[in-house]
Amino acid sequence: MGGYDFTDNLVTLTRFRSPTEATLALARLEDKGIDASLDGDAAATSLGHLGADLVGASLLVRQGDYRRAKEILADLEEDEDDTDEPDDYDADDWSGEDWADDDDPYEEYSEEPALTPPLVRAWRAAVIGIIFLPMNLYSWWLILKYELWLPESGSANSRWRFYATVAFNLIGILFFWSLLRL
Numbered sequence: 001m002g003g004y005d006f007t008d009n010l011v012t013l014t015r016f017r018s019p020t021e022a023t024l025a026l027a028r029l030e031d032k033g034i035d036a037s038l039d040g041d042a043a044a045t046s047l048g049h050l051g052a053d054l055v056g057a058s059l060l061v062r063q064g065d066y067r068r069a070k071e072i073l074a075d076l077e078e079d080e081d082d083t084d085e086p087d088d089y090d091a092d093d094w095s096g097e098d099w100a101d102d103d104d105p106y107e108e109y110s111e112e113p114a115l116t117p118p119l120v121r122a123w124r125a126a127v128i129g130i131i132f133l134p135m136n137l138y139s140w141w142l143i144l145k146y147e148l149w150l151p152e153s154g155s156a157n158s159r160w161r162f163y164a165t166v167a168f169n170l171i172g173i174l175f176f177w178s179l180l181r182l
Helices: 019-031 041-046 063-083 118-129 133-145 156-181
Strands: 010-016 036-039 057-062
Touching: 010 019, 010 036, 010 063, 019 036, 019 057, 019 063, 057 063, 118 133, 118 156, 133 156
Parallel strands: none
Antiparallel strands: 010 057, 036 057
C-alpha cells in the first residue's frame, strides 16, 4: 500500500500534574533509548498557579515505543515505592532523644508570640510617629515605662537606637508643633 510508517506517530504516554515529574520521566525514557518529548510543560510551569487539574504536562512517545515506555515507567514507579523506606529501618532507633544534636541552632517552636524588646518597639513607633502623633506619644510612653535611658548590660551596640528614637520623637514633636502654629 503506502510507505507510511505508523511508528513515527506520537501518542500520549501519560499526563503529569507537575512539569518536574514529567521531566524526570522524560529523562528516564531517554536514558533507556526511547525518544520522547513533553507537551504543555511550559504552560504548566507558567500557569501552575491555576491548579494542577487545569494545566499539566503530557509525555509523548512514538507509537512503536509505547509498550516499552509504559514498562519503563511502571518499573520507575516500583523503584520509587521500594526506596521510600529502607529495609533496615527501625523506629526504635529514633524514639529516644539520643539522636538530638546539642548544638542545634534552631529554637523549639512555641505557640507563644516572640516579644519584641521595648527599645525596638519604641524605635519603630518613633519612626512612624514623625507623621502620626499617637505613635510618637506611644514611643515616649515606652521610653518612660521601661526606663530605656538606663544602659542595659551587653547592649552597647543598641544605644544608637535609643538616641535615634529620641531624635525621631523630637522631630515628630517639632513637626506637630509647627502644624499647630499655622
